[in-house]
Amino acid sequence: MTNVLPRHSYPMTVRTRFAPSPTGYLHIGGVRTALFNWLFARKHGGQFILRIDDTDQERNVEAALEPILEGFRWLGIDWDEGPCVDGPHAPYFQSQRSEQHQAAAKQLLVAGFAYRDYATPEEVQAERESAEKEKRDYVYSRRWMAETDEQAAAFEAEGRKFVVRLKMPRDGKCEFHDLIRGDVAFDWAREQDHVIQRADGSCLYHLASVVDDSDFEITHVIRAAEHLSNTPRQIFIAQSLGCNLPEFAHLPYVAEPSGTAKISKRKLDKYLKNRDFKSLCDHGNAIAAKIGHETTADTFNPVIVDFYREVGYLPDAIINYLLLLGWSLDDKTEEFTRDEMITHFSLERVNKSPASFDPQKLSAFQLRHMQHLPIKQKVALVVPFLQKTGLVASPPPCDTAPHLIKIVEAAGDRIKTAGDILEFDEFFVNDDALPFEEKAFKKRVCKDGAAELLREFRDILASAEPFDRETCEAALRSFIESKEIKIGEIIHALRVAVTGKGVGVGMFEALEILGKDSCLVRIDRCLARADD
RNA sequence: GGCCCCAUCGUCUAGCGGUCUAGGACUCCGGCCUUUCACGCCGGCAACACGGGUUCGAGUCCCGUUGGGGUCACCA
Secondary structure: OOOEOOOOOOOOOOEEEEOOOOOOOOEHHHHHHHHHHHHHHHHOOOEEEEOEOOOOOOOOHHHHHHHHHHHHHHHOOOOOEEOOOEOOOOOOEHHHHHHHHHHHHHHHHHHOOEEEEOOOHHHHHHHHHHHHHOOOOOOOOOOOEEOOHHHHHHHHHOOOOOEEEEOOOOOOEEEEEEOOOEEEEEEHHHOOOOEEEOOOOOEOHHHHHHHHHHHOOOOEEEEEHHHHHHHHHHHHHHHHHOOOOOEEEEEOOEEOOOOOOEOOOOOHHHHOOOHHHHHHHHHHHHHHHHHOOOOOOOOOOOOEHHHHHHHOOOHHHHHHHHHOOOEOOOOOOOOOOHHHHHHHOOHHHEOOOOEEOOHHHHHHHHHHHHHOOOHHHHHHHHHHHHHHOOOOOOOOOOOHHHHHHHHHHHHHHHOOOHHHHHHHHHHOOOHHHOOOOHHHHHHHHOOOOHHHHHHHHHHHHHOOOOOOHHHHHHHHHHHHHHHOOOOHHHHHHHHHHHHOOOOOOOHHHHHHHHOHHHHHHHHHHHHHHHHO
């Protein structure tokens, strides 16, 4: 067995892959891994392949796969080969490639790199336990190993069944070069004789993965660091099979908010103690509640990509944020378009240490990308939310476009995610259905003299012409001048009267958007209520 | 526990032996703008885990300690 592996140069184009198993959701850390693979392939004019690792998966693969594909489509991470698009190496489902895997297992067996093992799981377990009790490093004794047909027959006579195990080297080191971590070495002696094929003939992940990577001509295996310690056995398989070895690059994982452990969707309770993570959740839940989206923590949380789509985040913002989680170009550049990412990306600049997920920084990227969005795109983003809540008909009446533009423009940066449009429902509800926020009403309208001022200004507003923001503002300014009061003494009451809320878009924009009739009706309604 | 990996402000990071009294971004804290809330603008707090080497010189190289993490399946 050679220890030092040669560096291969690849005459063929770069081919990377992301191999999710169909779990029913797309994990944020998985996205980052996929992104780096995608970027690397695009950067080198190669191909990005999606392969489905559904070995051992029961039926329903399709249902469990759909959210993952949908997530990638939404994020704009496209694949050159894989489900739905197929390609020269189809099928791209591992479960449909068992013939190749079995042939590989057989080849390893014949060549002596693997053996039939007749041990029962209990016997192996017993060995493992006694090693542990004696504080010895565990290595399988190979007691039930059959290398000849005679041995096999003897075991079979006892009614035993065999699995196929790798016959791992027991001296020397497995040394390889990782594109991110540099030279890495593991002692062969500590590697187990991993099972590659079960008694029923089905093959296991490591074999399948190596065979598929080789068949698909994957040149660079870019994956999470947790696979680093799996690499020796995969190298052993690949070499024993006579396959070309791909380059390896092990990415640091995405760590939990305010922590260093790998982020997981099962530890939500813990993350909720983090103030920023909680507010990210709360914001999402509030929007989900409005649009009637189910918010079970299991299916709807910031570790799952769906969350961001439902709440109205921008794919570009998420991608940009994820890109900087473990990679940087220099000491200042933070914003990247897709093209810029592709031209600048390199594995050399990927960090070695885990990067913790920071909800605030994500929000900052979201804001910046929203600010760059042309108004029409912003409107298009927001409309589905209005439709889901019945605030706008579907399809929207053709005369609503200018109205929507005005609202979205007026709301400006207050719309941080598309779902935030729902905070501006006052521009969509009927005048007689406008709810008044109790706190704001009490504080601003029930205040001494406020209602009186409002009543007076109402009549001035009634004669404002044209009813636009400039005229309204001029009217109010001259009103406060004549009354010798400060603007704050009336404008808040006016806001509550016409929007029902204490906060919102600029006052005069709001008046203009609503129009004179609505404003007057709303003020009257407010005054009537104040009288009660 | 064995093995492996990692280590610069609270967080993401720049730094590849001297230009570092360590730079940027997010957060946070002041202030400005202002009709609210956002936004924007200005300013501020804040880090090389520790100990040994190597070197004229170490955040940068080496070793150790400590700390954190990953992985140890007939899961993927």
